[in-house]
Amino acid sequence: MTTQDVPSEETVELFTNPNSRYFNRELSWIEFNRRVIEEAFDVRNPLLERIKFLSIWASNLDEFFMIRVSGIKQQISAGVQKLSRDGATPTEQLHHIRQALLPLLVQERDLLLNDLLPSLREQHIHLYNYDNLNRQQKDWLRTYYQQQIFPVLTPLAFDSSRPFPFISNLSLNLAVVIRDRDKGELFARVKVPEVLPRLIALPQELCEVVHDQPAGRQACFVWIEQAIAAHLDLLFPGVEIVEHYPFRVVRNADMEIEEDEANDLLETIEQGVRQRRFGEVVRLTIDSSMPERIATILSTNLKIESNDIYTVRGPLGLADLFNLYRLDRPDLKDPPYVPVVPLVLQNNSDIFETIRGGDILLHHPYHSFSPVIDFIHAAAEDPHVLAIKQTLYRVGSNSPIVRALMHARELGKQVTAVVELKARFDEENNIVWARALERAGVHVVYGLVGLKVHAKLALVVRQEADRLRCYAHLGTGNYNATTARIYTDLGLFTCREDITADVVELFNSLTAYGRRDQYRKLLVAPVTMRHRLLAMIEREMQRQATTGNGRIIIKVNALVDRQMIDALYRASKAGVQIDLIVRGMCALRPGLPGVSENIRVRSIIGPFLEHHRIYYFGNGGEPEIYLGSADLMERNLDRRVEELFPVEDPALARYVRKTMLDTYLNDNTRAHVLHANGTYERRTPGEDEPVDSQVPAWMLGE
Template identity: 45%
Template sequence: MDVDVKNHRYYLNRELSWLQFNRRVLQEAVDPNNPLLEKLKFLAITSSNLDEFFMIRVAGLKHQKENGVKRRDIANMTPEEQLEAISDTCQRLVARQYRYLKMILKELETEGLYFIRPEDASPRQMKWLDDYFEREIFPVVTPMAVDSSHPFPFLASKSLNIALLLERNERDMTLDEENDIDVKTAIVPVPSVLPRIVRLPDNPENPSRHDFMFLEQVLCHFAARLFIGFDLLEARPFRITRDADLNLDEEDAQDLVVEVEKQLKKRQRGEAVRLEYERGTSRFMRRFMTSEMNLGSEDMYEIDGPLDVTAFFSFCGIKGYDNLRYPEAHPHRPWSMIQLSKDGRKNIFDMIREKDLLVHLPYESFDDSVVNFVASAASDPNVLAIKQTLYRVSSSSPIIQALEKAAQNGKQVTVLMEVKARFDEANNILMARRLEKAGAHVIYGLVGLKTHSKCTLVIRREKDGIRRYVHVATGNYNASTAKLYTDLGIFTCNDRFGSDASAFFNLLSGYSDPPIWDSFIVAPINLRQRCMELIDREIHFALQGEPAHMIAKMNSLLDKEIIAKLYEASRAGVKIELIVRGICVIIPGIPGVSDNITVRSLVGRFLEHSRVFWFANGGREELYIGSADWMPRNLNDRVELMIPVKDPDICRRLKNMIDLELADNQKAHIMQSDGSWRKFIAPENKVAAQARFQKLAEQRDREDEMTLAQKMEPYVPVFGKHE
């Protein structure tokens, strides 16, 4: 039977798929395996995710609608239809989010942590709040009247504000004014310089109870003091989310950095795309809140609880409640480095010369591996040059410090700093200027492309000549996210990788034509083509009646051409197992189309970020790691890098890693044939991949290699095992 694998019925909408992912994150807030404060943190993550979704994705769709775009997406939806579906889905998602919040806050009360409103405060607490308002809040707030001579003020994106309705006191009115009562409107921004969550003094008679109150509730209660001569009729918090996408004209920009900085100043002033307001807000007040915004009813979100629950991020770190958080998880020394250091090798270059190294973040240490690599190169007198791509770096980056030192030591330092990395533009520009000041050569991205690859090249003079050391990874050179994201990195001094790395950096910094790559697979040059070829090869084996199997792990799967090829492979008999954390628009289990495809998503303590691709290849298995997801932007519009994994020991470790993730029955969500997701938590024979990886890293750091090797189970081929 002929099947049109490009038919829109076989694809999900990108935006709705992302919202499904955010719902999977939200489910962690009620997962019984998670400690209470970690549940609360997942709620905060869901809220933060939604903010970015509205600022970028919803804003983009609104622009399309306003410009009359009728083009249909991969799922045959117009921008207008997508916006309607998004509003409906988000309204339900937010309602669920606040139901979960009420449940969690109720549980917190059993631990002695209470969130109360002013009307619930004791006289002693109210006296303290009165003093706190006069001493801490009153001096920094700025009440703003809104009338004919005071236009509606511009309110920054994601800022919390209070809208007020006021009426002049009767005692201050003349007889004429009594016959002409005028309701006044005003806005008071909630000061972001003050703690959003206010801790009230403990009651000595009940020391196990701790009360908290939101800053906006305190402000609303005492707001009348800001408007002497007026009675307060209504005070309600609200929050605006604005378009935050940058509109860069790269072709005509004389200086890309200056253009990015110019656009960053406009980010907070983008058009409003969402308004959140407190339940119970009057219709008059809602009209006032939106008086200067082009928002429809579908853009209004009535919130049954505190607005902007990202405030709970800081609260989750409250002292004295470690039992309500995950046990501390520290990164450990990378196992491959432990093995080699036992033979007396302390220098990282000696280790890499001996054997390719694999690092599995965040279970293994970013500092001991990547930072050590760059810092060692910076101080090593035999190192001549360091070249590196940087997409996102932390604000106090040890990588930047090492590169600065290298440049100051006279080494040739070349860095491609991607200044278009969304929401990290300002920090990346700051870091780049630091490097330039130190004497490094900085390339500020490429016109029309984002450089998303993760690669470092160190050129070192040794006794037998020049040697090139290469690090390629799936994750950013960011010390902060290296503790939160699961990523993989490989160190090698293989000549073929070194030669390709030199050609890769020449391509980025000069006018070189793409070379004939030996090992590197580079987007947008040949990555798409190579991925299609690898899937085609499995199709060939399936059509020959031989076992055919592939496993792909990534963050997002969206590219229609790749998905159509996967459907073709499934119909040919190729078994396809996908591990996709976020957006996934392929639909598994459609009879005659995707019977042989399964999709799972792991959502847990750490954010799954690694990209791994494993092909059976007729028994001659091949594995790859890289920086790219299977999305149009990664394959067409970004500089991405994928490499084959050659070292047998690293291949074995990667296979064991994937095998464990496919066996996870605690944190895995499985996509159904209707596009929905289900999570089943097994009561017995529990397998939680992330917890296992953490435990294994601890064991390896603690025990010698021989003892551990005796305890480890031998590798069992995964192909054909998982049904």
């Protein structure tokens, strides 16, 4: 199969409404994930990079079912028949989602079984099926099973005296049919423990011998579920093992927290995380060998319909393939890139003096994240610093930022951390860090009732001479040193008084009862952001009418807010030239005559996850540029605390416009252009010079 086979234009057109001015949000998301798996098809990518993209596709799909599909099913259960943007009912959306995914899952399996696994074997990386093991390998595996796996397993029977066992979210299981001489045929479930490696590594000496390969380049694995299946006789002694089949469950994981009724938000979130694994089943994946009678037992007891069952060939739960990416095979990966520290911060003994000399823009992952950590460390150590305030959304499991904040408190600084406990799938990490910060004496605030705090802000208050000066870091990404190496993000160091004054007042709104309706420089959601963005779009329409040079460039992760889409449509009809760089979901339909013929949409997919948001308005030759973490979605504009911050330094503004945005718009290597019928076409250099927006010109010394 070639990359041209993905996407399938016919599939997309069949499940979109050509008469609608909006694309269906869920189908648009599927199109995004289609672009992700296209990277796994692309033979221009190194082999382990292709494996990585396949695992990301699978992980994304799990989250899609846990959140988006579960939300639609909840609408149906509640009798809600609200139409989607393209006029589909919830029931129709579920049908469209399934029809769009089925051919992609077939392509996924063809890719894995007919391309990636054979290619791995050619590189002496083997994922053995148990039946293909030799006697020596089977003997070793039996011993490994007895010592490392068997003690952890708990088989659960299902009969008249024992209820059907609970199947936890994202769990891989074996449905086992046994025959007892007294009781006849029985059913049991064996859960594959998540605490054990999914891929069991065989000793090097048991791998297929390749004499011309250096040590360490060979690797061979066995799927743990096959190892368990091969030794069911030890788990069920004295009975006959009739048959066994793997299956996997995805449940609703979208927690709903009634904050108004929660006396302790921390405790409530903890309870919600524990309850997540008990949500209703939204997807059951089974092996193609499973007979209908076993599938019926599962579907009946899991209380799902046939349309919730997805049948595939080969191993389930492909997100676990990411473990292969950790192999020490640099020859099968993209060349590593070592982030650099900007010249202005190199050999820097006083970061505060450097910031006073002018704004500093960091462009991750090309720039190192270490200056951000150093900023907080310097504030902790500086005797003139009085206070540090910071928002924390997704900080990761081993956060140097959080440790720096605790160190600052130990040194007597007043430290405030606004920890967003409702950061989906990061709740547990954030609970751990919130408690650690509280134990260190940090003032911990859990955000606002009804709003997620998604803004990325750090503030340092410093005594200088006879006055207090504030220093701020404003970012588009999380304060997470791990993701900063793989997400593209921007961060601004500044001590501009009008910006830092806004940051001070925004923190006051987050930690107390104060509310502001206006800010000097920042665009703040849900207060001013929507209104100001709409006003700037309107201004470009006026510029177009008077001078003919209306211009808008927006780079976001998602564009689904109807009011914003309609405003862009009006601007397009007025003649404003609009370029949208939307990585994921895009409900706006470009190229519609009389509606959006002046709008162009592209998506950038590559080794780094495009994460930063940029809003550029031409303003008649005096452009305004805003950066931040806010997408054009209702949740960001109306139900989250977000901030967009201006780029006011002329040199930095030129960098964002000319070096970054122009490169994105000229990308002919990673860009996928959206057409009016919903299909994406990947740009190729052809006879032109290749332009890769994930290798910026400044990296090449230009």
